[in-house]
Amino acid sequence: WGLQGSKALARLNTKQTAVVVNLDTVGAADQTDVFVIGRSHYPHLSARAIACLEAEGFTVGRDIDRFAFDHGSDHWSFHRRGIPSIDLWSGQYRRMNSPDDTLDQLDYDKIARISAATTRLVLDLASER
Numbered sequence: 001w002g003l004q005g006s007k008a009l010a011r012l013n014t015k016q017t018a019v020v021v022n023l024d025t026v027g028a029a030d031q032t033d034v035f036v037i038g039r040s041h042y043p044h045l046s047a048r049a050i051a052c053l054e055a056e057g058f059t060v061g062r063d064i065d066r067f068a069f070d071h072g073s074d075h076w077s078f079h080r081r082g083i084p085s086i087d088l089w090s091g092q093y094r095r096m097n098s099p100d101d102t103l104d105q106l107d108y109d110k111i112a113r114i115s116a117a118t119t120r121l122v123l124d125l126a127s128e129r
Contacts, residue, residue, distance in 0.1 A: 006074035010081050019045060019125060020078040025091030026114045029107035033061035034114065037072060038079075038086035040065040045084050048124065052117040053088075064089075088114060 010017075026034070034053050039046040040063060050060045068089065070076065075085035090110070095101050 003071070003074060003077050006077035010077040010083070017078065017083050018129065020075055020083055020085040021049065021118055021121060022073055022075040022085065022087040023114065023118060024073040024087050024089055025096055026088055027106040027108070027111040028091040028095075029105055029110070031090050031092055032059060034058045034088055034090040035061040035064050035068070036086055037065060037068045037089055038075060038084075039063045041069060041079065042084045042086055046086055049086055049088070049117075049121050052121040052124070053114070055120065056113045056117040058113070058117070088118070090114070 036046045036049050036053070053060055068087070069079075073087045073089075075087040078085040092105075095105065
């Protein structure tokens, strides 16, 4: 239902996109773990993401693919087209998109550290091409 943009982008860029690292709801101040969704489908890519997150001091949560991988976020549209895709998640699902989902619930330092870990991962992957 909410994946129309990623569906359109996946259709346009299938040959140009090597991997997808989707950041979805990564800034919740009261969620310390970062979950890498896609671990059971893309273990090599996930392991590299986990290493980058741990280098930034994060604790990586357990594998939640059985709950979150199918249709869970914008990574799904690319996965359906055969493109290795993972999703980083560190939010509060019950609060998301509710009146309590406010800016004061965000940890901006955490968002910056997740961005740094993702940048490290993408640059590492790009150097292989």
